[in-house]
Amino acid sequence: MIWSRRRRCDPPLTYRESPAGALVTRSSRGFTHYELHGDWGGVATHKKLVLIHGNVGSTLYIRNLAKSLASTHAVLTYDIYGRGFSSCDSTPHNKSLMVGQLAELLYCLNISGKINLVGYSLGGPIATHFASVYPTKLSSLTLLAPAFRPIPRHWKLLSQLPPARYLIGNIARYSLMNPADYAADWMGLDSTEEARREESRGLFKELYASEFDRFVNEPAFGSSFGNSLASMPWDDVWGPVAELGVGGRGKGINIAVIWGAGDNVVRKEEILEVLREKLGKGVLVEVVEKEGHSLPYERPKLCAELILKNVLEKRD
Template sequence: MIWLLVLGVLAAVVATPFVIEHSRSVMSDGRRGSAPGRFVELGQGVAHYHLAGPATGPLVVCVHGLTTPSFVWAPLTKGLVALGFRVLVYDLYGRGFSDRPEGLHDKAFFNRQLDDLLSHLDIDEPFHLIGYSMGGAIAAGFAATYPARVRRLVLLASAGMTIRDTPRLRFIRTRGKAGKWLMLAAFPIQMRRGIRAEQTAQIVPPEIIEGQEAQLIFQGFIPAVMSSLRGILAKPMEGEHMALRRIGLPVLAIWGAEDGVIPASAMGQLAAWNRDVTHEVIEDAGHGLPYTHTEAVLTLIAGFLPAPDSDDWGHDT
């Protein structure tokens, strides 16, 4: 009888993370009712987006990171719109108010979402592209795939240079359902610790903290993070960045000197792949550049992008 009890306990331990995930709230039309912005049914599911600024302004597309949906861009969007830019932000699948489709979240997956969204909006003119954290890897991948569509690229604390490699991450990336079990069991604790650590190190707007924590309420968020770890974040973006150098795309990379998520070595790695990148370091910044150091980031971006009222804003080579 003891062995039956032991088996029962083991079965409960194995099942619990999956049961908790299944019990989380499902992203639905009701949940989306109070969300700002708009929604569209694309090829992989419903996507949430927001388009702001003058219709005649040069377009800036912003891609968020692994765990922070499009609300992370709110402070920077206001500044860019005030400068005369038109700004498109959207929730990557698995985050925010967008759907949670299954499948590997690799470069092709993210390229398709952005391409589908641009097609829906009838945007065919070249635009500026900004990527934050994992969004930097996504943005670099999109620009390398569609070089004629991107005028200038801005990377904020960008992923894709070095790969974080710990025993736990290797297990999650390579062990199938066992890796998913560990992800479901351990990630909520790790994410909440990361949020608290950032609060301690930096002044983080309360709406950013609340929005990050709210992601854990919804079914499909943690599997989406895991799928990105197994996909877009599973290998360095060396080929993509070397391709961007060959085509001569202007690139600005902004780093936080106190960033505990993206190591300082990432800047050196990107410089080795593309010596034409312009690098800027914000000395007292951590990883949350768009919302902790908005003014400093905005100043650097404004100095890099052609002004909306300049004669050459639509004529980058």
């Protein structure tokens, strides 16, 4: 049984209590918090956008991006399991869990027809696996700095141990609570261009305050980060990518890869060229100068323009 309600009162899983009025749905593996932006009344198929955030993120990270896209499209964002206000248990955070979460959410919300799917960082592998399983559900696939780089073997082995996962996750959490570490991937905070500098500083101040509260009060953050590190198929994406290439299961899907040239979190080297090779000539590649991993939340309007270029472009 799948159902929706406004606020949870008796979840059996680890979760953070959502604010009154928040949109939450229950599925087979727990609770999913989601947000709807734009006009969903009688929306046309090509107007539906779904955004998936990254490993340490939540809907907060991509809310301004969603709002920028919502002027022309209906946008759905959601917290992946164990982040934000979505629940978490000890189930491995593998591709089956993450793909199933999105599939059930779309079913629960009665979102039929095709969607335009956008995956950022860890959301990139999730979106890619979803597209591989449900290619007929997609009009377009946009990968923002997708985290396709394999995790070092010693980290993978270490993170199989629950105490190690907890420790690794909390090291990440306490690091992000430090403003300097949190700002490490922001490119415009010290820009010589006054308008850019003020825009970045304003967005940083707003987002950091909300995220700091998350890091302090979100009970599953550390364990979820470590769980995904241990369980996600970080080195099992090239098969699905190849399947989506020219002439493959992705035929008819507009595919784009967008990367900040200065991204030091998920470096494009050794990933972007393989993506080009496996996806073929039909893929749209945008490498944005003077931008980094923070592109979706530091430059939401620019990022929205790049996403819509892929969504709206007509290709053979």
